[in-house]
Amino acid sequence: MDVRQLNHFLAVAEELHFGRAAERLGMTQPPLSQSIMALERELGAALFTRTKRHVALTPFGAQWLEHVRPAVAAIADLPMAAQRLAEGTAGRLALSFVSSADYSILPELVRRYSTAFPEVEMTLAEATSDVQVEALAEGRIDAGLLIPPAAGLPAAIDYRPLLREPLVAAVPEVWAEDGRLGIEHGKLSGDGWMDQPLLLFPRHVSPTFHDLVIDHVRAKGRTPHIRQRAIQMQTIISLVSAGMGMAMVPASLQNLARTGVRYLPLADAAPILETGLAWRRADDAPTLRALLGIALDMAEG
Numbered sequence: 510m511d512v513r514q515l516n517h518f519l520a521v522a523e524e525l526h527f528g529r530a531a532e533r534l535g536m537t538q539p540p541l542s543q544s545i546m547a548l549e550r551e552l553g554a555a556l557f558t559r560t561k562r563h564v565a566l567t568p569f570g571a572q573w574l575e576h577v578r579p580a581v582a583a584i585a586d587l588p589m590a591a592q593r594l595a596e597g598t599a600g601r602l603a604l605s606f607v608s609s610a611d612y613s614i615l616p617e618l619v620r621r622y623s624t625a626f627p628e629v630e631m632t633l634a635e636a637t638s639d640v641q642v643e644a645l646a647e648g649r650i651d652a653g654l655l656i657p658p659a660a661g662l663p664a665a666i667d668y669r670p671l672l673r674e675p676l677v678a679a680v681p682e683v684w685a686e687d688g689r690l691g692i693e694h695g696k697l698s699g700d701g702w703m704d705q706p707l708l709l710f711p712r713h714v715s716p717t718f719h720d721l722v723i724d725h726v727r728a729k730g731r732t733p734h735i736r737q738r739a740i741q742m743q744t745i746i747s748l749v750s751a752g753m754g755m756a757m758v759p760a761s762l763q764n765l766a767r768t769g770v771r772y773l774p775l776a777d778a779a780p781i782l783e784t785g786l787a788w789r790r791a792d793d794a795p796t797l798r799a800l801l802g803i804a805l806d807m808a809e810g
Contacts, residue, residue: 510548510551512581512584513544514544514547514548514609515577515580515581516534517530517534517541517544517545517548518545518548518556518574518577518754519574519578519581520533520534520541521541521545521557521564522556522557522566522574522577523572523685525565525566526564527541527542527564541610542740542782543744545557549556552573552688552723554567554569554692555567555569555623556569556570556573557570559668559740562671573685593628594795595795596795597626597629597794597795597796597798597799598628598629599626599628599629599688600629600630600794600795600796601629601630601631601632601796601801602622602629602630602632602651602652602794602796602800603631603632603634603649603651603652604619604621604631604632604633604634604650604651604652604653604654604800605633605634605635605636605640605641605644605652605653605654605655606633606634606635606636606653606654607635607636607638607641607654607655607656607784608635608636608654608741608742609656609742609758609759609761609762609784610654610740610784611635611742612761612762612763612764612765613672613674613759613761613764613784614653614654614671614672614784614807615633617724617778617807618654618722618800618803618804618807619631619633621803621807622799622800622803625799625803626799629796629799633743634650636653637715637740638653638655638656638657638658638714638715638717639713639714639715641653641655641787642655642662642663642666644789645666645787645788646663646665646666646789648789651788651792651794651796651797652786652788652790652797652800652801653761653785653786653787654671654785654786654789655782655784655787656715656717656718656782656783656784657670657717657783657785657787658716658717659716659717659720662675662787664790665789665790665791666765666787666788666789666790667787667788667789667790668785668786668787668788669785669786669804669805669808670783670784670785670808671784671785671786671804671807671808672729672761672783672784672785672808673781673782673783673784674759674760674761674781674782674784675759675760675774675775675779675780675781675782676722676725676757676758676759676760676775676779676780676781676782677757677758677759677760677762677772677773677774677775677779678697678702678755678756678757678758678772678773678774678775679708679745679746679749679755679756679758679770679771679772680702680705680749680755680770680772680773681749681750681751681755681756681769681770681771682769682770682771683750683752683769684705684752684755685773689701689702689705690702690705690773692773693776694776695773695774695775696773696775696776697773697774697775698776699776700729700731702755703731703733703804704731704734704755705724705734705738705754705755706734706735706736706737706754706755707722707726707733707734707735707754707755707756707757708735708736708737708738708739708745708748708749708753708754708755708756709723709735709737709738709739709745709756709757710738710739710740711738711740712739717782717783718782721757721780721782722757722780724780725757725780736753736754737753737754741796742758742765743765745757745758745766746762746765746767746770749767749769749770750767750768750769750770751769752769757780758772759782759784760774761799786800786801786804788801
């Protein structure tokens with residue numbers, strides 16, 4: 510059984526006349542009749558009842574037609590489906606992101622990509638930078654929005670920076686009001702605030718982010734007092750709201766409004782955190798190329 514025979518059956522089933530079906534197919538009637546008879550032998554059942562004046566589907570033929578028609582249509586769509594896959598306008602794309610990207614570049618990147626390529630099935634998963642690097646190396650994701658390690662990424666992974674932003678302080682509202690932080694003109698002034706307990710990422714999860722905060726405190730001659738470590742930005746902000754400590758967070762996290770939390774920029778030069786897009790260098794998938802194009806346009810814009 511091949512596609513040609515299925516088209517023969519479909520033409521006769523729709524025309525219910527071998528002559529008209531043969532004309533529609535651009536062939537003569539005898540080869541068409543032989544094709545249908547060969548198909549019936551292969552199936553072990555009659556598809557049509559035939560008289561000199563009448564052709565009708567058998568009950569078996571009528572039921573089989575319900576399966577053949579969508580199958581033939583799907584086969585006819587295969588070239589167009591292949592073209593869409595090759596162009597990157599269809600297919601799948603798995604993107605991971607660090608929690609801070611959810612409040613900065615992720616929403617706009619997803620919006621632009623989904624608008625340009627609505628037929629691509631995009632899956633999103635939040636993951637820390639270390640988990641993303643492993644997932645990229647193993648081919649479990651196509652791209653990741655991550656904070657690059659200071660030591661660099663593996664040679665097999667390519668990377669482009671998309672966003673550089675200062676860190677700001679997320680502090681409990683009551684601390685901002687009781688005078689312990691040294692706030693001047695809406696900014697943290699001096700380094701007295703460094704005596705307060707810090708909430709921070711574990712170093713193995715994001716060494717770049719962790720060291721950025723710790724090095725900034727130590728550069729002022731202070732010893733960091735880390736009270737609690739948490740993996741997700743939302744958790745850290747919740748702990749700030751509970752008054753457990755303060756945190757240094759990307760400026761874009763100010764988009765995460767939380768009762769009991771105030772965001773304060775530093776009066777002095779603030780550490781700068783970089784977030785970018787990483788992918789496997791050998792990966793040339795059209796969907797990935799399209800994502801890279803949009804991400805780089807955002808970075809340049």
